Amino acid sequence: MGMANLAMLTGNLGFNGCGVNPLRGQNNVQGSCDMGSFPHEFPGYRPVSDDLTRLSFENDWGLRLDNEPGYRIPNMFNEAVKGSFKGMYIQGEDVAQSDPDIHHVEAALRNLDCLVVQDLFLNETAKYAHVFLPGTSFLEKNGTFTNAERRLGRVRPAIKPRTGKHEWQITMEIAQAMGYPMHYDDSSQIMDEIARLTPTFAGVSFDKLDRDGSLQWPCNDEAPNGTPIMHIDKFVRGLGAFEITEFIPTEEKVTPKFPLLLTTGRILSQYNVGAQTRRTENNVWHPEDILEIHPYDAAERGIKNGDLIMLKSRKGETSLHALLSERMQPGVVYTTFHMPFSGANIVTTEYSDWATNCPEYKVTAVQCSLTDHISEWQQHFLDYQAKQTKPLLQSS
Amino acid sequence: MSLEKDLDYGTPESLCQELISLEIDGHQVVVPEGTSIMRAAKQLGTSIPKLCATDSLEAFGSCRLCLVEIEGRRGTPASCTTPVEAGMIVHTQTQKLAKLRKGVMELYISDHPLDCLTCSANGDCELQDMAGTVGLRDVRYGYQGDNHLNATRDNSNPYFSFDPSKCIVCSRCVRACDEVQGTFALTISKRGFESHVSAGIEDSFLDSECVSCGACVQACPTATLMEKTVIEHGVPEHSIETTCAYCGVGCTFNAEMKGDQVVRMVPAKSGKANEGHACVKGRFAWGYASHKERILKPMLRSSIDDPWREVSWEEAIQFTAKKFRELQQEYGRKAIGGISSSRATNEEVFVVQKLVRAAFENNNIDTCARVCHSPTGFGLNKTLGTSAGTQDFISVESADVILLIGANPTDAHPVFASRMKKRLREGAQIIVVDPRRIDLVESPHIKAAAHLAILPGTNVALINAFAHIIVEEDLVDWDYVNHRCDKDLFENWLAFIKREQNSPSYVAKVLGVEAETLRKAARLYARAERAAIYYGLGVTAHS
Numbered sequence: 001m002g003m004a005n006l007a008m009l010t011g012n013l014g015f016n017g018c019g020v021n022p023l024r025g026q027n028n029v030q031g032s033c034d035m036g037s038f039p040h041e042f043p044g045y046r047p048v049s050d051d052l053t054r055l056s057f058e059n060d061w062g063l064r065l066d067n068e069p070g071y072r073i074p075n076m077f078n079e080a081v082k083g084s085f086k087g088m089y090i091q092g093e094d095v096a097q098s099d100p101d102i103h104h105v106e107a108a109l110r111n112l113d114c115l116v117v118q119d120l121f122l123n124e125t126a127k128y129a130h131v132f133l134p135g136t137s138f139l140e141k142n143g144t145f146t147n148a149e150r151r152l153g154r155v156r157p158a159i160k161p162r163t164g165k166h167e168w169q170i171t172m173e174i175a176q177a178m179g180y181p182m183h184y185d186d187s188s189q190i191m192d193e194i195a196r197l198t199p200t201f202a203g204v205s206f207d208k209l210d211r212d213g214s215l216q217w218p219c220n221d222e223a224p225n226g227t228p229i230m231h232i233d234k235f236v237r238g239l240g241a242f243e244i245t246e247f248i249p250t251e252e253k254v255t256p257k258f259p260l261l262l263t264t265g266r267i268l269s270q271y272n273v274g275a276q277t278r279r280t281e282n283n284v285w286h287p288e289d290i291l292e293i294h295p296y297d298a299a300e301r302g303i304k305n306g307d308l309i310m311l312k313s314r315k316g317e318t319s320l321h322a323l324l325s326e327r328m329q330p331g332v333v334y335t336t337f338h339m340p341f342s343g344a345n346i347v348t349t350e351y352s353d354w355a356t357n358c359p360e361y362k363v364t365a366v367q368c369s370l371t372d373h374i375s376e377w378q379q380h381f382l383d384y385q386a387k388q389t390k391p392l393l394q395s396s
Numbered sequence: 397m398s399l400e401k402d403l404d405y406g407t408p409e410s411l412c413q414e415l416i417s418l419e420i421d422g423h424q425v426v427v428p429e430g431t432s433i434m435r436a437a438k439q440l441g442t443s444i445p446k447l448c449a450t451d452s453l454e455a456f457g458s459c460r461l462c463l464v465e466i467e468g469r470r471g472t473p474a475s476c477t478t479p480v481e482a483g484m485i486v487h488t489q490t491q492k493l494a495k496l497r498k499g500v501m502e503l504y505i506s507d508h509p510l511d512c513l514t515c516s517a518n519g520d521c522e523l524q525d526m527a528g529t530v531g532l533r534d535v536r537y538g539y540q541g542d543n544h545l546n547a548t549r550d551n552s553n554p555y556f557s558f559d560p561s562k563c564i565v566c567s568r569c570v571r572a573c574d575e576v577q578g579t580f581a582l583t584i585s586k587r588g589f590e591s592h593v594s595a596g597i598e599d600s601f602l603d604s605e606c607v608s609c610g611a612c613v614q615a616c617p618t619a620t621l622m623e624k625t626v627i628e629h630g631v632p633e634h635s636i637e638t639t640c641a642y643c644g645v646g647c648t649f650n651a652e653m654k655g656d657q658v659v660r661m662v663p664a665k666s667g668k669a670n671e672g673h674a675c676v677k678g679r680f681a682w683g684y685a686s687h688k689e690r691i692l693k694p695m696l697r698s699s700i701d702d703p704w705r706e707v708s709w710e711e712a713i714q715f716t717a718k719k720f721r722e723l724q725q726e727y728g729r730k731a732i733g734g735i736s737s738s739r740a741t742n743e744e745v746f747v748v749q750k751l752v753r754a755a756f757e758n759n760n761i762d763t764c765a766r767v768c769h770s771p772t773g774f775g776l777n778k779t780l781g782t783s784a785g786t787q788d789f790i791s792v793e794s795a796d797v798i799l800l801i802g803a804n805p806t807d808a809h810p811v812f813a814s815r816m817k818k819r820l821r822e823g824a825q826i827i828v829v830d831p832r833r834i835d836l837v838e839s840p841h842i843k844a845a846a847h848l849a850i851l852p853g854t855n856v857a858l859i860n861a862f863a864h865i866i867v868e869e870d871l872v873d874w875d876y877v878n879h880r881c882d883k884d885l886f887e888n889w890l891a892f893i894k895r896e897q898n899s900p901s902y903v904a905k906v907l908g909v910e911a912e913t914l915r916k917a918a919r920l921y922a923r924a925e926r927a928a929i930y931y932g933l934g935v936t937a938h939s
Contacts, residue, residue, distance in 0.1 A: 001775035002859035003801070003929050005889065008779070008881055009866055010922045011873030017794030017926030019786035020776065023803045023812065024644030026738040028745070029765040030784060035745040037736040037763035043746065045783055048759050061754050070752070070759030076733050085731055086723040089716075091748050092737030093764045110700070114719040114732075120690050131716050132695040132704065137685035138641030139651065139658060143741030145639045147646025147669055148809075149788045153639035155741055158651040158658060162685075163692050165709060167740060171747040173709075177717030180755035182747070190743035214648070214668055216788060228788040230780075237781025240881040242889035247857040247897070249906070263831050263852040268607060268807040271642050271677055279684040281554035282676065284602065292832075327833040329849055329908070334832055363853040 002245040013240070014231040024148040025272065031146030034201075034217070035194070039070035044198040060197055063180075077108035087114040089174070091167070092135055096124035097273050102345040118170060121275055124340055127388050133170050134163040142166065143187045144209065150216045150227070154209050250363050254331075258314060258365035260297060261332045262347070270338035278339065289342040292325040292334040293368060301369060310371035311335075313364050316346035319374045333368060346377045402665045406434040406449040406462070407476050418484040433475040433486055434462055444488050445497055445529050447504075447522060447617055448566035449476040452665070452672055453575055459566055460500045461526060464488050472496060497530045504564050506535045507543040508618075515562075515619050516627040522617035523564060542589065550595075552602035555680040556613045556623050558593075563620040565591050569612035576673055578817035580840035581605040582612060593620075608676040609810065614662060623660045632659040637666075640678040641739065645669050645789070645811045647678050658682060663811075669789055675810035720756070733760025787928065793819050797845075797924035801829040802855055803932030806836060816930075817842055825924075827917045829858060846917040850907040861903040862918040863893045869915075871922035 003020045004013070012018035024030055036043035046053040049067050058065050071079060073095070079085035081104065096105055109115060109128035117129040126132055140161045144152045168187055175182040184190050188206040195201045202220035209215060215226040230236065254261060269285035270277045277283075291311060293303060303309055307322045311333075320335060320342060328334055337344035348364050410430035417426045420437050427436045432455055434444050448459035457477035464475045467485040472493060475486075487493070505527060512518055547560035565584060570593060573582040581604050585594045595604035613621040626632075632652035640647040640661075648667025652660050661682060663674035684690070694712035695704040707715075723731050733756065736748040745763075752761040777783045789812055792798065798816065805813035813836070820826055820836075825845040828837050837847040850858055866872060867890065877886060896902055900911035900918075907914075921927050 001779050002856055002863070003931060004776055004779035005893075006859060006863055006866070006921070007927075007929060009863060009872055009877065010924075010927060011876030012924075012927045012929075013780070013786060014880075015926065016787075016791050017796065018928050019791060020929045021785040021787050021931070023805060023809045023930055023932060025808065026765065027639075027641050027644060027646060028740065028742065029644060029738040031742040032736055032738040032740065032745045032763050032765050033783065035736075035742050036749045037745055037761055037765065039759045039762055043749070045777065057753075061750070063754060065753055066757065066759050068759065070730070070761060071733055073735060073762045073764070076735075076760065076762070084727060085733065086727050087720050087732035089720075089732075089734040089748070089751070091735065091744070092739050093735050095735065095764065113723055114716070116716050120684070121687075122689070122691060128700050130697055130700065130719075131712055132691060133712060133716075134691045134694060137682075137690075138638070139682065139685050141741050141744075143743040145641070145646055145741060147639075148644035148785055149669065150784050151646060151669060151788070152742070153646050153648060153667075153669070154637070155641070156636050156638045158636045158638065158653055159656045162690075167744045168747045170709075170713070171744070171751050173713045174717055174720075175747075175751045175755040177713050178721060178755045180751075182750065182754065184747075187741070187743040190746055194742065194746055213666055217784075229791065230782060230784070230786045234880065235780045237777075237779075241779050242881060242886045243775075243779055244889055244892045245856055245860060246892075247854070247860055247903075247906070250853040252853070261831075261852050265804055265832065266808045268810060269676055269681075271681075276642075276684040277677060277681050279687040279689065280681040281683070282681045284554050285608075285676075328831060332831050332852065 001243045005242050008240045016229060022148060028145045030148060034146060039072050044200055056197060077105055080108035080111045083111060086112055088112055089116045090125060091118045094123040094125050094273055097340050123275060135167050136161045136163060151214050152204060153214045252363045252365050254365045258367050260366050262364040262366040263332060263334055264337055267336045274338040289320055289336050289339050290323045291320040292323050292327060294326060294328055294330045295324045296330040298324050303370060308371055309368050311347055311366055311368055313347045313366045316377060317375045318343040318346050318378060319371055341378060341381060343377050405438045405451040406446055407432040407455045408451055416480050416482050418480050420486045421488055427480055431480050433464055433478050433480055436480050437488055442488055444475050445526050447526060448568060450568060450615060453571045456567060461497055463493055463496055465490055465493060498532060501527055501530045501532045502535050506537045506539060509545055509561055516622050517619035520631045521619060550600050552600035553608060556621055558601055559620050560592055562618045563593055564618060566617060568615040569593055569621055572611040572615035576611045577609045578814050579605060579607050610674060610679040625659050629654055629657055629659045637664055642677045643809050645809050647674055647811055670811045673811050673814055730758050730760060732756055736763045738763060738765035789815060792816050792928060795819060795926050795928040796824050797921055797927040798824060798826045799921050799929045800826060801931040803930060804834045827920060845920055848909050848917060850909055854907050857903045857906045860898040861900050861914050864898040865900055865915050865918035866922045867893055
C-alpha cells in the first residue's frame with residue numbers, strides 16, 4: 001500500500017515506464033489467486049458472501065453453495081490438531097517443508113485420517129499421506145499459467161502425461177466419485193467455464209491465446225486484446241485511495257543470546273524448496289545451502305570459510321557451512337533455504353515464513369557457533385527419509 | 397541455434413518514425429531510418445549471406461560475408477553495419493561479391509574441422525549453410541597450415557560444451573552475454589590468429605562468472621557452443637511452444653523434441669515476457685521431469701507407518717472419495733478441505749476449488765500463495781482497485797528511475813533482470829533497498845545510484861520516510877493527486893505521513909541508514925520523469 005501511495009504521490013501510475021510491480025516467485029502465484037484459491041473469495045477476487053456472484057456459480061454448477069468463508073491453511077491445521085478436521089487434498093504444495101512451525105504442522109498432518117497428496121515426488125508432506133496421486137510436469141500439462149504481469153501464456157503438452165492422467169482429470173474423477181457430476185472433455189472447456197464465470201477473463205479462450213500468443217487480463221469486451229498497463233486515465237476503483245501505513249516493528253528482537261539477524265533469499269541455480277532443481281545438474285552450482293556471515297562477526301566467533309556452524313534461534317537449530325562475505329553489514333547473516341536438509345522451518349519463528357519470501361516475516365534473531373555435528377533434527381530428517389524411501393526403492 | 401527457424405533479419409529493428417525508400421536488386425523497399433541494408437533486404441525476402449549478424453544483437457561487421465555493392469560508392473561495404481539511405485541502389489548478388497564471399501568462406505573452412513557428417517550441428521549449422529550458399533567446392537589453401545583444430549574442448553558446464561576448434565570468432569556469444577544477458581562473462585582474448593573466446597582469464601566455463609543462461613549457446617552459428625543434450629540425441633525434429641514453470645516471469649519456450657524426448661528448450665522470440673531470452677533454470681533444468689525419483693503410479697497405505705502400495709487409478713480415486721465422504725458423515729461437512737498449488741495451471745487450480753466448493757460442499761480451499769500474494773492483493777486492491785502488478789515487463793525499458801525493494805531479480809527473476817540491466821546500461825538509475833549487497837548494487841556496467849542497506853523488516857518505515865520527504869520538500873505531483881485521487885483520504889493520509897515518526901531523521905535510526913542518504917534517494921525517485929517500483933514477493937501488507 002505504501003508503495004502505491006508513493007507512486008500516486010509522484011504521478012507514477014497509469015503510464016509506460018512507471019507503476020508498482022510485484023516480482024512473483026512461483027510461476028502461477030498470480031493465476032492460482034485469480035482462480036479463487038481462497039476460503040473467502042470466488043475466482044476473480046469476489047467474496048463468497050456476495051449473493052449475485054454466488055448465484056452465478058450456483059446456476060452454472062447446478063447446486064447451492066456455502067456463503068460462509070471456509071478455513072484458511074492455519075485454521076485447517078489448528079482444527080486438525082483439535083481433531084475436528086480430518087481429511088485433506090493437497091495439490092503440489094509441500095506444506096510440511098514450507099510452513100514455518102514444523103512441529104505444529106507435523107502434529108496436524110499426523111492427526112488426519114485421510115491425507116491425499118498430488119505431486120511429482122514423494123515430498124515432505126507425503127511422509128504423512130495415505131494416498132499419493134502422481135502429478136504431471138509442465139512438459140505434460142495442457143493449460144495456462146499467469147505470470148507477474150497478468151499475462152496468460154499457454155502451456156502445451158510436449159509429451160503425454162507420464163502418469164496416464166492429467167491433473168484436472170484426477171480432480172474431476174474424485175468429484176465424480178463423490179457424487180458431483182463434474183465433466184470436461186479437455187482443459188479448454190475449463191477455461192471456457194472460467195471465462196463464463198469471471199468478468200476479467202470473459203474474453204479469454206484457448207483459441208484466442210493460440211491466435212494471439214498471450215493475453216494480459218483484464219481481457220473482456222472493454223479490453224478485447226487484454227491490458228498491458230492498468231489504471232490509464234483512472235484507477236480501477238475510481239479515485240486512488242491513499243491508505244495509512246503505520247510501521248509496526250517486528251516482534252523479533254536481537255538479544256545477547258541471539259545477537260544476529262537472519263534473513264533469507266534465493267540463488268539463481270535453485271528454485272524454492274528445490275524439488276525440481278535439486279533433481280538436475282544445477283546442483284553443481286549450489287549443492288547445499290550456505291550461511292553468509294560478515295568477516296567481523298565470523299572473527300568474533302572464530303569462524304573461517306567452510307567451517308560447519310550451528311545456527312540457533314529461540315525456536316531450534318540447524319547446521320550449515322559458513323561463507324565469509326561482506327555483502328551484508330555486520331550483525332546480519334544470510335542464507336538460502338533450497339534444501340530440505342537445511343531445515344529452514346526449524347530455525348525460523350512462527351512469523352518468519354521464508355517460503356513465501358515475505359521480507360517482513362523473514363527476520364529471525366539467531367546465534368552462530370562452530371560445531372562438529374549436524375543438529376538433532378537433521379539427524380532425525382535423514383533417518384526418517386531413509387525409512388520412508390526404503391520400501392519404495394525395494395519394490396521398484 | 398534453434399530448430400524453430402524464426403525469421404532472422406540480421407540486425408535489430410529500428411524504431412525511428414522517419415521512413416526511407418531505396419532499391420535493392422531492382423526492388424523498391426521502404427523502411428524506417430536507421431535500418432541496415434541487410435534488414436531491408438530481408439524485408440524483401442532477400443537473404444544476404446551472414447555469420448556474425450543476428451537480429452537479437454547489434455551489428456558488428458566482422459565476418460565479411462554480407463558485403464554488398466552500392467551504386468555510386470566505392471568498395472563493398474558490410475550490409476549489416478551500413479544503414480539505408482534515401483535513393484540508394486544496392487546490389488546483393490554480383491560476380492564480384494560471389495568471388496569475395498567464396499574467398500572469405502575458404503579462409504574460414506581452411507581452419508575448421510571437416511567432420512560435418514559426424515558433427516553435432518549437422519543440419520543446424522550456419523557455417524555449413526553459408527558454405528552451401530556461396531557454392532564452396534574446394535579450399536585452395538589446403539588444410540595443412542597453422543590452425544586451431546587441436547584446441548581443447550571445455551566440458552565443465554553440465555549443460556553445454558565449448559569446442560574452440562569449431563569457433564570462427566564471430567563473437568556472437570560474447571555479444572549475447574553482454575547485450576542480451578548483461579553478465580559480461582565472455583571475451584575475445586588476444587588478437588589476430590590467436591584471438592579466441594574465453595570465459596575470464598584462463599577460467600573454465602564452470603569456474604567463470606558465467607551464469608549459464610545459454611544465450612551464447614543459442615547465438616552460436618556453429619557447433620562450438622552446443623547443448624550436451626543435442627550432442628547426445630541429435631538435432632530435434634519438431635517443436636512445441638509452451639510456458640516455463642519456474643518463476644513468475646513466465647518465459648515462452650519452444651520445447652524442441654525428438655519423438656517423446658525433449659532435446660532442448662529454446663526461448664521463443666515471440667514470447668512477450670522474455671523475447672527470446674532464458675535463464676539456467678528454464679533453459680536447462682527440466683531433467684527433473686524424467687528423474688528416477690518421480691512417482692508415476694498412484695499409491696495407497698492405511699497408516700503412515702506402512703510401506704506404500706501401488707494401486708490402479710480407479711482404486712486410488714474410489715478410496716479417496718469414499719474416505720472423504722465417510723469423514724464428512726462422521727465429523728461433519730467441514731471436516732475436509734483442500735490446498736491448491738501455485739505451480740499448477742489455472743485450469744488445474746480452478747477445478748480444485750470447484751471440487752472443494754461443489755463436492756466437499758464447503759469453502760475450505762486455500763493456497764500457500766495466499767500468504768505471499770495477499771499483501772500485494774490487499775494493498776493494491778485497496779488503493780488502486782486491482783490485486784495485481786500495474787505494468788507489462790517491457791514497461792521497464794521506458795523507466796528513468798527504478799526503485800527495487802526486497803527483491804533480487806538477477807537470482808530470482810533472471811530474465812526480467814536482464815531487461816532491467818539493459819535499461820540501466822542505457823542510463824536509467826536504480827535505487828536498491830535490500831539488507832544484502834545484491835548484484836544490482838554493483839556488477840559489470842551496473843552501479844546503483846543508492847544502496848539502502850536497511851535492517852531486515854523495516855521496509856514500511858523506509859517507504860513512509862520517502863513519502864514524508866516528498867511531501868516535506870514539495871516534490872508532490874499535485875495535478876495528479878488532485879485529479880486522480882480521493883481528496884478526503886489524501887488529507888487524512890497527509891496528516892499521518894507528516895508525523896515525526898515518519899521523518900527521515902527519526903526513521904534513519906530504525907533503518908540503520910543515514911537521513912541524508914534517504915533524502916537523496918527519495919528526491920531521485922520523485923524527480924524522475926518516469927519512476928517504477930519493483931518489489932519482492934510479500935513486502936508486507938503495510939508496505
